[in-house]
Amino acid sequence: MAAGLVRWGGVADDFTGATDLATNWVARGLRTSVTLGVPSDEELADLRLAGMDAVVVALKTRTAPVREAVTQSVAALDALRRLGCSRFYDKYCSTFDSTPRGNIGPVADALLAQLGADKAVVVPSFPATGRTVYQGHLFVGGQLLSDSSMRHHPLTPMTRSDVAELLRPQTRHAVATVPLQVVRAGAAALRAAIDAADGTYVVVDAVDESDLAVIAEVTAGDPLVTGGSGLALGLPAVADAPATAAMPVAAGHRAVLAGSASSATRGQIAHAREHLAHRKLDLAALRADLPGEVERLTAWATECWTRSPGEPVLVYAVDSLEDLEAAPPAGQRPAAELIEEALAGCATAFAAAGARQFLVAGGETSGSVVQALDVRRLELGPALAPGVSWAHGTAGDGRAYNLALKSGNFGHQDIFTAGWQALA
Ligand SMILES: Nc1ncnc2c1ncn2[C@@H]1O[C@H](COP(=O)(O)OP(=O)(O)O)[C@@H](O)[C@H]1O
């Protein structure tokens, strides 16, 4: 692949999703950068000079009002086109997370229209993280999505599993499905089925990575694909991929900031509580005095770092589903907003106290934290788990950070304690 020619442009609806897609492109040998927000002209010029094969624009649009999500996604697409990208990847969640008013459909509709494309595949499947699609139904670790822990998500509870049924109310286009039998019949059969399908969107089954390879092969000429990050792993590996440069390590204190309530994160918190200094956010205290709480947490974290240099501290929101607040008390701000603001506040205050390495759990949470730190671009480093990598980025004030943005449901149980080894 020629240097300086950016081929792939990704538009991701959250920050963990962006680093997830980038992780998979890097795994296939593509030099990939992530921009946090729509890149400015100056940032586009830097990306051109850096000689990337792929760029992902991370947005925080999954739960944004529809119009805002569409406007930002189209602006991201426009920036990527100016960069010279010729193929586009609309990255949403592998568990199809969306609100009832749904941004996945409107965003895909807008990207299709902008690109003048008449079809796009819909491929949430990411087998390496247990997400598979069979007969149009999304499974998580072998359970139907609607039976999985995703039904308890605080912002985007998923109570149905049929991907076409989830998408239909969100789009003005028809949605068709192509079953696994056709994918397994090979590339020619699959392409013919997609072309013949009675829908602009075609949900394609994929149960393992060989299925994704077939889908990637037959969509190689399509301007737009949509899905989780798994389809990126279906690309053929770049044969002459240059060795990736070692990621710079930003020396400083370490913190885990976990706003996710997902079951994997709750398990990781339970494990980390046995090993790390930790504090749980207290919603009542945040409602009473959020800045004061952030100050107290920062004083505590500073004490921990003084006592045990090199040890991460953990600040988290939820360790049991009982912690979830369905609706705020009358006249009060929603819990999700308070938690995001508190963790973003911790990020900036911890950074001022010398923290430079953050492992952040949760997509919305990562968006809030990284925006607060004012980091605009990430270069990926070592992978920690499927869909999760360390990254390096420099903030507007010149501070450099190592950040790992972990999707709530990704990662092994010990990621909050063992994940730091990659920075040694
Ligand atoms: N106790 C709680 N009640 C309601 N919402 C919460 C609570 N704790 C955290 N949240 C919110 O839940 C959301 C989790 O979303 P996110 O960070 O994307 O995690 P995930 O990756 O698991 O989806 C965040 O907006 C967070 O602030």
Ligand SMILES: O=C(O)[C@@H](O)C(=O)COP(=O)(O)O
């Ligand atoms: O596709 C995925 O599952 C992830 O990349 C993703 O988008 C997860 O979102 P969060 O769970 O909100 O981090």
